[in-house]
Amino acid sequence: MFAARATSLVKLVGLCLMAGVLVAALLFPVIGGMGLASNRAADTVDKTSGELTNAELPLVTTVLDMNGQPIAYLYDQYRIPVASKDISDTMKAAIIAIEDKRFFLHKGVDWQGIARAAAKAGVDGGASQGASTLTQQYVKNYLAFVVGKGEDEAYEKATEATLGRKISEARIATQLEQKMTKDEILTAYLNLVPFGNGTYGVGAAARAYFDTTPDKLTVPQAAMLAGLVNEPSRLNPGADPEPAIKRRNTVIDKMRENGAFGSDDKVAKEKADEYKATDIGVVADLRLLPNGCVGAGDGPIYGFFCRYLIDYLERSGLPFEELRRGGYTVHTTMDPVATRATKEAAESQVPKTAPGIANAMAVVQPGQDKHRVRALAANRDFGNNADAGQSAFSIPAEVTKFGAGSIYKVFTAASALERNVTGIDRPIEVPNTYTSKVYKNGSQPYTVKNAGTYKDRMSLTEALATSPNTGFIILEEKTGLDNVVDMAYRLGLRDSMQGVNEAGDPLKQDGSNGPSQGDSYKRNNSGSFTLGAGPTSVLELANVSATLVSGGKWCPPTPVEKIVDRDGQDVALKEAPCDQAVAPEIANAMVTAMSQDVKGVGTAAGAARDWDRPMLGKTGTTENHWSVAFMGATMQFAGAVMTFTDGVRPQVICNGTPPRLCGNNDAGGVFGGQVAAPTWFRAMRVIHGTSPVQPLPAVEARYR
Incomplete structure (x- = not known):
């Protein structure tokens, strides 16, 4: 008994001292002997209170398809900001009753509340009741969840x-009360605080728990939400309603005590009892907003595009962390x-679910100002469950570790x-067999032969x-390997040539795992470049054909139409400008030269049966049959497909229905015309639909 009383006495003295120090700190911000430090602290207080006056809270970024329909949401905190007029008086009354019943009477710090807490400590050792106002809680939550981003240390x-901390919090709170009205503080608080299950602010909480809006919250609903604020991580009405109901009922009692149900005690008690008798009312499946590329929209289908979009935006000056907090609206090209x-x-x-075989396709719309990425998809779904046929890598967009085979002959032809x-x-x-006079196979002569007659x-x-x-090895000799490699880069294989090394690994900034694939071919004088064995991006292949049908104009394959910020203002990106990769006359000649593959x-030709549109096309098969590809374009759409072995141990892909891995015996190895090309034509028939048939460009006589 004596020990308990002694503890209570210590708490009482501590609270009284704290109150005194708080008063002194508020009245005399510069304390003798500590003037410089206090001035710095005062500057911090002024800065924080200024930020809180018009706090820019973390908001959800919405990603839209080309038709303006949402396909993904990116966020750190699920929040739907609402104005004061859109929050019911019931919700405001509930939060005031349970968190700060003297909210409209104090000036940011509740001295009576501190005194009451001191008295409480003297009686039974309690030390928290009334010690923190809503204004102070607003400050605390802002520092924790906005400045500190919700991290544990913050x-x-x-x-x-x-x-x-208490002194700083109190000083900021008193400043806020001078700059903001009570209703502004209350609204800002209700838009800021966490309500559990990843929801922040009453807008998201009302939607998640009750599938409604804050202006329509009933008394039991508002009371439950107000009760969550105290312990959002412990109280989870979706999983365990009983503790949440108990807390809700406590809030209802506090609302009655605070006069929310009228001055007639009997009527007020009857109303409170009626409210407390209701069910929890939480929707069966919480209306939580999907977050990220895996779960958003039609995640398994749209996820590859979403992943590429995020990577593209980061390279263009909009970091992922900013996307998750900035409340942007991203209008995409998808x-x-x-x-x-x-x-x-x-x-x-x-x-x-085919073991070890990926089939990826990219579609790009050509143009003079933009090359819009219209589709990125694969046989794999986008996700983290490999056993279910999922991949978390954007396999249609990233540089694969496998080659596109004879498609690289296009670069030799264009350079020639x-x-x-x-x-x-x-x-x-x-000739049937040719031993190069220029290239070597290590210390031995480099000899190639044709796969057929x-x-x-x-x-x-x-x-x-x-x-x-x-024929293409001979052309490569006459044209010069360096020129052919450079042509691949110019026409569109920019990451494939300069962004990865010869193993397909992204180059480190310090160059320690270099040289790049393109530089490696040049240094080693590797004539095999035209046979396309090196790592290649499916999207970049599609963009190569888009460059050709755009009169030689290369543009970055962009997934972005435009971005607006939370205020509706356009956001500029640091996108690479379009450039004239080759002269229009050369591009036009290449389009016609590639028109006979189908x-x-x-x-x-076999895959192109029933295809009646003029187009360019080129198949590719690597020597080891680990990957095959097809690249093609009309004047309206360009696309590429790569089929490659994506298992732990690469193997030959053998033809069949469906294709299968067949060890290292390439006798039955698949070709680009058998899997990749049929994929291209099946997709493009739908994509072109009934659009008008457009002819290929004319060829100048000098390139005949």
Whole structure:
């Protein structure tokens, strides 16, 4: 008994001392001997109170498709800000009753409340009742959840039981009361504080727990929400309603004591009892907003685009952390029809659960000012469960560790045209076997042979359609390897050439894992470049074909139409400008030169049955059959597909229905015309729909 009384006495003295020190600190901010430190503290107080007057709270960023429909939400704190007029008086009365019943009587610090807490401590050792006003709680929560971003260390600092923190909090609170009305403080508080289950502010809480808006909250609903503020991490009405009901009923009793139900005690008690007898009323499934690329919108389908969007915005000057707090509206280029068509086409060729085989496609709309990314999809779903056929990497957009095969012959052909080595109708040499006079295979001569029987000479157009290896090695010699590598970069393989090393790993800023893939080919004088064995991005392949049908104009494959901030103002991004990668005449010549791959003996002719639109196309198959690809475009849409082994141990992909891994025996290895090209045509038939057929551009005589 004596020990308990002694403890209570210590608390009583402590509270009295705290009250005295608080008064002194409020009246005399510069204390003798500590003037400089106090001035600095005063500056901090002034700055914080200024921020709190018009606090910019973390808000949800909404990502929209090209039609303005939401496809994803990105946030750190789920919050729906509301104005005072949109918050019911019932909600305001509930929070005041339980947290600060003298809210309208004090000036930021409740001296009577502190005295009452001191008296309480003297009686039974309690030390918290009435010690913190709503205004002070607003300050504390702002420092914890806005300045401190809700991190554990910041929360502990904002709530630490020290006299210094209390003094600072009290001084800020008194300043706020001079700058803001009571209703403004109350509204700001209700928009700021956490209500559990990741919700912040009464707008999100009303939606999550009751699927309603703050202006429609009933007394039991408002009381439950007000009760959550005290212990949002412990009270979870969605999972365990009993503690939440008990707390709600306590709030209702406090509301009655505070006169919320009228001055007639009997009537007020009857109303309170009626409110307390109601069920918890929380919706069966909390209306929580999906967060991030996995769970938002049609996550399994739209997730790859969402992931690319975030990466693109970070590179363009809008960090992910800012996206999660800034309340932006991102209008994207994503076409949901094209995305679904691409997804269905990819899965039609390779099921999502096919072990070790990914089938990814990207669609880009060409243009002179922008190359808009319309679809990024794969047979895989976007997610973290690999056993269910999911991938958390944006496999249609990132540089894969696998090659696009003979598609790289396009860069050799374009470089040869630019340097006037040949024209699209002029014959080139196509021996069955060729030993290079320029390139080496280590210390041995570099010898290549064709995978099939070809004429000794054929036009560049026919060579692009039928894809003999030897003819392009000879062209690469005549054109110069460095020029061919540079052409790949110029036409669109920018990350593939300069962003990764030869293993496909992203280059570190210090260059310690370099050189880049492009530089590595140049340094090693690797003639195999034109055979396309190196790491390649599916999206960049699609953008290569977009560059060609855009008259040689390269633009970054952008997922963004525009971004507006929380105030509706446009946000500028640091996007790479478009540039003229090659002369329009060369691009037009290449488009025509690549138009025969889908006809006659072209490698994609089988997949192009019933296709009746003029287009460019090129298949690719790597020598080890670990990956195959198809790149194609009309004047309206460009796209690329890569099918590659994505398991722990790469293996040969063998043809079948569906394709399968078959160890390291390439006898039955699949080709680009068998899986990748059919995926492209199935998707593009839907994407083009009934749009008008557009002819390919004319070719100048000098490039014939």
